[in-house]
Amino acid sequence: MRRRRESTISELASEVERFVKERKWEKYHNPKDIAEGICVEASELLELFLWRTQIEAFEMIDDPVKFREIEEEIADVMIYCLSLANSIHIDLTNAILRKLESNKKKYPAEEYRGRARL
Amino acid sequence: MRRRRESTISELASEVERFVKERKWEKYHNPKDIAEGICVEASELLELFLWRTQIEAFEMIDDPVKFREIEEEIADVMIYCLSLANSIHIDLTNAILRKLESNKKKYPAEEYRGRARL
Amino acid sequence: MRRRRESTISELASEVERFVKERKWEKYHNPKDIAEGICVEASELLELFLWRTQIEAFEMIDDPVKFREIEEEIADVMIYCLSLANSIHIDLTNAILRKLESNKKKYPAEEYRGRARL
Amino acid sequence: MRRRRESTISELASEVERFVKERKWEKYHNPKDIAEGICVEASELLELFLWRTQIEAFEMIDDPVKFREIEEEIADVMIYCLSLANSIHIDLTNAILRKLESNKKKYPAEEYRGRARL
Numbered sequence: 001m002r003r004r005r006e007s008t009i010s011e012l013a014s015e016v017e018r019f020v021k022e023r024k025w026e027k028y029h030n031p032k033d034i035a036e037g038i039c040v041e042a043s044e045l046l047e048l049f050l051w052r053t054q055i056e057a058f059e060m061i062d063d064p065v066k067f068r069e070i071e072e073e074i075a076d077v078m079i080y081c082l083s084l085a086n087s088i089h090i091d092l093t094n095a096i097l098r099k100l101e102s103n104k105k106k107y108p109a110e111e112y113r114g115r116a117r118l
Numbered sequence: 119m120r121r122r123r124e125s126t127i128s129e130l131a132s133e134v135e136r137f138v139k140e141r142k143w144e145k146y147h148n149p150k151d152i153a154e155g156i157c158v159e160a161s162e163l164l165e166l167f168l169w170r171t172q173i174e175a176f177e178m179i180d181d182p183v184k185f186r187e188i189e190e191e192i193a194d195v196m197i198y199c200l201s202l203a204n205s206i207h208i209d210l211t212n213a214i215l216r217k218l219e220s221n222k223k224k225y226p227a228e229e230y231r232g233r234a235r236l
Numbered sequence: 237m238r239r240r241r242e243s244t245i246s247e248l249a250s251e252v253e254r255f256v257k258e259r260k261w262e263k264y265h266n267p268k269d270i271a272e273g274i275c276v277e278a279s280e281l282l283e284l285f286l287w288r289t290q291i292e293a294f295e296m297i298d299d300p301v302k303f304r305e306i307e308e309e310i311a312d313v314m315i316y317c318l319s320l321a322n323s324i325h326i327d328l329t330n331a332i333l334r335k336l337e338s339n340k341k342k343y344p345a346e347e348y349r350g351r352a353r354l
Numbered sequence: 355m356r357r358r359r360e361s362t363i364s365e366l367a368s369e370v371e372r373f374v375k376e377r378k379w380e381k382y383h384n385p386k387d388i389a390e391g392i393c394v395e396a397s398e399l400l401e402l403f404l405w406r407t408q409i410e411a412f413e414m415i416d417d418p419v420k421f422r423e424i425e426e427e428i429a430d431v432m433i434y435c436l437s438l439a440n441s442i443h444i445d446l447t448n449a450i451l452r453k454l455e456s457n458k459k460k461y462p463a464e465e466y467r468g469r470a471r472l
Contacts, residue, residue: 006126007211015218022227028234028405031188032167032175035160036404038195039275042153042160043397049150050390051352051382054289057150061206070149071208074199075217077156078210081196088179090189092196093125099193100133109140116146116287146287154286157393161279168272169264169470172407234405242362243447251454258463264470267424268403268411271396274431278389278396285386293386297442306385307444311453313392314435314446317428324415326425328432329361335429336369345376352382 009082009093016082026087034084038077045073127200127211134200144205152202156195163191245318245329252318262323270320274313281309363436363447370436380441388438392431399427 020029048069049057060066085092111118138147166187167175178184203210229236256265284305285293296302321328347354374383402423403411414420439446465472 006128007215008124008126009130010124012127012211012214015215019218019221023225023230024232025230025234027232030172030175031178032170032172033405035164035167035175036272036400039157039160039164040397040401040404042157042195043394046153046157046390047394049153050394051387052150054148054150057148057153058206060149067206070206071213072217072220074202074208074210075213077160077195078199078214079217079221081192081199082214084192088176088185088188090192092192093130095189095193096130096196096200097125097133099190099197100137102190103137103197107141112141112143114142114145116143151287154282154390158279158283158286161276164272165276168276169269242364243451244360244362245366246360248363248447248450251451255454255457259461259466260468261466261470263468266408266411267414268406268408271400271403271411275393275396275400278393278431282389282393285389288386290384290386293384293389294442296385303442306442307449308453308456310435310438310444310446311449313396313431314450315453315457317432317435318450320428324412324421324424326428328428329366331425331429332366332432332436333361333369335426335433336373338426339373339433343377348377348379350378352379 009096012078013082013086013092016079017086020083020086029083029087031084031088034080034087037080038084041073041076041080045070045077048073127214130196131200131204131210134197135204138201138204147201147205149202149206152198152205155198156202159191159194159198163188163195166191248314249318249322249328252315253322256319256322265319265323267320267324270316270323273316274320277309277312277316281306281313284309366432367436367440367446370433371440374437374440383437383441385438385442388434388441391434392438395427395430395434399424399431402427 020026048060048066052060060070082092084090085095138144166178166184170178178188200210202208203213256262284296284302288296296306318328320326321331374380402414402420406414414424436446438444439449
């Protein structure tokens, strides 16, 4: 377990690449369709929270069945993101770190403390 | 650069957690709203491929401006996924590896080779 | 105004058809891409409510600028639905009435009164 | 059949309103959750076209089972749009006609003929 927690993004991306190649699914995993797949899985994740309040959404964590469903849907989103990164050679780790830096400038901590919009 | 490629998921998740905490955005980053955010960002990613053929989607990679846009949108999706994982204590790496194992059983390589549906 | 409120779905669909034909956009308005467009517009609508509570979402109605934005995004979703119906010859009115009938059976009023899930 | 094709948007919206009221679902049908519902249904529609080319998407029309599925998913999107309009008193017909007028100005037919982007 400990070892796994320490998997890098690129190790996980290699796992996904192997899965896709073993099935010869590269033709399906073109950027347009994977982006569709990410949307589809993101909505399946969202559906778990539909009709619930924000507080009820937090409470779902205590339900092991629901928690597992959330885990599975978020994993689906991530797996497609890794596959998209594989298909067009994006360095995801750098993309994430760069976006975080850009967000830090866009939302200065002092101005946005406690509020999502100015 | 080399070091960064080797960031683990949990290191990236910590970066996102710090970003959220510095802005006191924990109240916004409840599971329901983050799931909405993932959907919103996934659709912004999809919009980049709208009205394009699957081949044209691949060709966008050669356009550095478009490529950067794709990188930024996929990073947004991932950042929200990391934040959702932080907010309800999901071990993303294990969730991904477990889902890949389950997908391997659901889609046996021999039967699904070259086709997405049986 | 009164006259317009009484437009039928098929009259609105004809308006959308004319708009698409005048721009020779039939090739773009294939079912796959319009379905993507519906997703994209649905997410732009959702984005208006992001980070807000369910009560705050209701309060946005009193803000004429926000109200207009909601109107515009929901109109975009509907226009793409009408265009998809045009492109593959769906009788939307019948599809809606038939789905409502099916929902009435799936969610009997007595059992589901006041709750979204059993 | 003929009569139904001529249902107005407001007649359909009344049908949806009755369905919601009979189940006392007004609390669920707040703008935030309905917007989530529209996203979820839009993605279920999109999923029908996933991994298919734009041409294959057109060919699905000839498969009565697939055609029915498309009809049902697009109806779900429309029903939620009608419900959102009911919940915050949007005149959908006017919203659609106004958005079409605005789109005509944004995309002049001469400039955009045959192309989605300039």
